[in-house]
Amino acid sequence: MSRSSELFSKAQHSIPGGVNSPVRAFTGVGGDPIFFERANGPYMFDVDGNRYIDYVGSWGPMILGHNFPAIRDAAIEAAERGLSFGTPTAIEITMAEKIIEIVPSIEKVRMVNSGTEATMSAIRLARGYTKRDKILKFEGCYHGHVDSLLVKAGSGALTLGTPNSPGIPADLAQHTLTVSFNNLEEVNEVFEQYGDQIACIIVEPVAGNMNCIPPQPGFLEGLRKVCDDNGSVLIFDEVMTGFRVAPGGAQQYYAITPDLTCLGKVIGGGMPVGAFGGKREIMDHIAPTGPVYQAGTLSGNPVAMAAGLAALNALQEPGRYEQMNRSVEMLVKGLQDAADEAGIPLSINHVGGMFGFFFTDKDKVTSFADATACNMDHFKAFYHQMLKRGVYLAPSAFETGFMSMLHSDADIEQTIQAARESFAALNK
Numbered sequence: 238m239s240r241s242s243e244l245f246s247k248a249q250h251s252i253p254g255g256v257n258s259p260v261r262a263f264t265g266v267g268g269d270p271i272f273f274e275r276a277n278g279p280y281m282f283d284v285d286g287n288r289y290i291d292y293v294g295s296w297g298p299m300i301l302g303h304n305f306p307a308i309r310d311a312a313i314e315a316a317e318r319g320l321s322f323g324t325p326t327a328i329e330i331t332m333a334e335k336i337i338e339i340v341p342s343i344e345k346v347r348m349v350n351s352g353t354e355a356t357m358s359a360i361r362l363a364r365g366y367t368k369r370d371k372i373l374k375f376e377g378c379y380h381g382h383v384d385s386l387l388v389k390a391g392s393g394a395l396t397l398g399t400p401n402s403p404g405i406p407a408d409l410a411q412h413t414l415t416v417s418f419n420n421l422e423e424v425n426e427v428f429e430q431y432g433d434q435i436a437c438i439i440v441e442p443v444a445g446n447m448n449c450i451p452p453q454p455g456f457l458e459g460l461r462k463v464c465d466d467n468g469s470v471l472i473f474d475e476v477m478t479g480f481r482v483a484p485g486g487a488q489q490y491y492a493i494t495p496d497l498t499c500l501g502k503v504i505g506g507g508m509p510v511g512a513f514g515g516k517r518e519i520m521d522h523i524a525p526t527g528p529v530y531q532a533g534t535l536s537g538n539p540v541a542m543a544a545g546l547a548a549l550n551a552l553q554e555p556g557r558y559e560q561m562n563r564s565v566e567m568l569v570k571g572l573q574d575a576a577d578e579a580g581i582p583l584s585i586n587h588v589g590g591m592f593g594f595f596f597t598d599k600d601k602v603t604s605f606a607d608a609t610a611c612n613m614d615h616f617k618a619f620y621h622q623m624l625k626r627g628v629y630l631a632p633s634a635f636e637t638g639f640m641s642m643l644h645s646d647a648d649i650e651q652t653i654q655a656a657r658e659s660f661a662a663l664n665k
């Protein structure tokens with residue numbers, strides 16, 4: 238029995254399901270999860286002494302690779318001065334100014350401790366600002382485990398939300414309207430009926446939680462317009478896309494200006510950090526300036542700020558994004574060629590540092606329905622074949638792939654070779 242499997246058995250006695258976040262448990266691919274003990278650059282090393290080329294990057298934060306020296310050193314140096322003060326600190330201003338400099342739409346920003354806190358706070362702010370209760374989200378978009386956002390309505394544009402986890406009051410979920418991603422018609426229909434009650438639209442501008450699904454041309458523009466026409470707030474959840482699809486996130490890549498933006502992952506350099514920000518006029522509705530309450534004992538924590546700031550500074554060094562984008566292009570082309578050679582139907586999407594491959598005959602995957610109709614048996618088998626060959630992919634068909642800026646051509650070539658062998662094994 239591997240050490241990982243031993244640890245997983247042990248973990249289940251004291252931790253629900255043996256993990257502190259569900260997708261880590263390999264429920265999407267079967268088998269026992271791997272326990273890791275260290276990581277460096279694009280590699281992670283497990284407790285059994287195996288090395289993996291990592292395309293998860295802690296689910297996004299490790300865009301500069303693992304254990305990036307400048308981030309680690311900044312965190313250690315800050316820790317030596319104290320772990321938390323619960324008072325204002327100068328580095329919080331530097332961090333806020335840095336975010337405002339990089340993310341086009343943000344004029345003021347508040348730090349929190351996770352992506353979930355960022356989206357929860359942003360929708361509260363949108364509701365408080367507009368004095369409306371309803372929110373609109375898209376099926377297959379994940380915004381953290383916020384009560385109002387853990388809702389995925391059944392089909393039909395006008396279906397009112399039903400919670401998709403026990404513990405969420407139906408009375409609350411009914412305020413969440415859910416429509417199909419990339420379907421502007423459904424959005425417009427919902428606005429025709431409920432427009433004056435909708436506080437906000439919240440959207441992942443590139444959906445990364447149903448694999449990787451970019452917005453169709455005109456989709457984000459349409460959301461901007463319907464929000465403007467109805468006095469609703471447009472929230473881009475850039476927890477995943479921020480600092481990844483472009484330095485300034487999807488809003489820069491697609492040149493759309495949201496009213497509020499949620500950030501997380503990359504912004505903490507690996508420490509637990511999130512943020513939400515946007516138009517000054519809206520942000521000033523937050524306490525203590527305004528009446529919408531939002532707070533946090535550890536928000537703006539000095540060690541987390543030091544690590545995050547070091548990450549953002551390093552990302553501004555010339556050539557970083559070009560390197561990552563080249564790596565994604567190379568990987569995508571190699572995977573597609575390898576699948577074609579093996580006669581395995583595969584379709585790949587990618588935007589900047591995000592990519593996703595789908596086992597399907599479809600040329601382009603553009604919707605939640607397309608993503609869920611893929612061949613899951615192929616995905617699971619391919620996953621374990623790749624794992625055996627030292628490639629660590631997200632253990633779910635509904636997660637995007639994350640490239641780092643430290644993956645070398647040799648790493649990508651090795652990954653493509655592993656894929657060639659894995660596709661061949663699927664045919665056996």
Ligand code: PMP
Binds near residue numbers: 379380
């Ligand atoms: N929004 C998006 C788009 C995410 O991908 C995630 C996490 N995967 C979250 C919000 C929640 O972030 P966290 O897990 O840090 O709470």
